Amino acid sequence: MQKTSGIFIALLVLVLIAGALWYISTRPSSPPTYTKPEPSVTITPDDYPKLQERLVFLISAPDPAAFAKEHGFEQDFKDGKVTVVIEATDAEALEELRWAVEALDGTVETDYENQLQALVPLKALLKLAKHPHIEFIRLPVRPRPD
Numbered sequence: 001m002q003k004t005s006g007i008f009i010a011l012l013v014l015v016l017i018a019g020a021l022w023y024i025s026t027r028p029s030s031p032p033t034y035t036k037p038e039p040s041v042t043i044t045p046d047d048y049p050k051l052q053e054r055l056v057f058l059i060s061a062p063d064p065a066a067f068a069k070e071h072g073f074e075q076d077f078k079d080g081k082v083t084v085v086i087e088a089t090d091a092e093a094l095e096e097l098r099w100a101v102e103a104l105d106g107t108v109e110t111d112y113e114n115q116l117q118a119l120v121p122l123k124a125l126l127k128l129a130k131h132p133h134i135e136f137i138r139l140p141v142r143p144r145p146d
Contacts, residue, residue, distance in 0.1 A: 043126070050129040052138040058082065059122050073139055078119075083109070084137050086116045086128065093133035100131055 043060050045053045054071060061067035068077035076083040088097055091114045098108050098116060104124035109117045117140060120128065129137055 048126065048129045050134055050136055051125060052136070054139060055082070055084065055125060055137065059125060064122060073142075075142070076139055081106070081119045081121050082125070083117065083119050083140055084125070085140050086118060086137050087135045088114045088116070089133050089135050090114055097131070097133055100128065104128065 043056055045051070045056045048056055051059075054073070058064050058067055058071075058077070064080075065074070065077060068074045068082075086097060086101070088094055094111055094114065094116060098111070101108050101116065101118045101120060101124075104121065104127060106118050106120035106124055109119060111117070114135075125137060128134060
């Protein structure tokens with residue numbers, strides 16, 4: 001009798017597990033989630049006179065990595081961030097600009113006189129270009145063989 005009830009309980013557990021697995025496998029899956037693509041930014045060099053023209057086109061490019069590679073500055077663009085030189089209005093403004101770069105998730109790499117070299121997210125460039133102590137933002141000058 002005890003053996004029979006043990007087998008019965010084991011069969012009941014197996015039936016319950018099989019029923020649960022069947023229910024999980026046949027229930028409708030959740031609808032696919034739709035993520036809206038981020039709209040491309042349409043800006044012109046006239047909108048941001050403190051930004052180098054190539055940076056303006058990089059920001060508005062549908063594929064910034066491909067744009068950087070096509071125009072020969074892929075070494076300055078990595079993981080959605082670009083290496084730039086920020087020219088300040090004067091050397092005293094560098095500390096404030098260093099803070100502004102870091103507040104926008106950028107990293108200051110080096111500075112010299114009235115310039116900072118920083119790795120900055122693309123979208124942060126638009127905010128930095130409106131900073132009153134910034135004279136100009138450009139790509140670093142890289143030596144090229146003849």
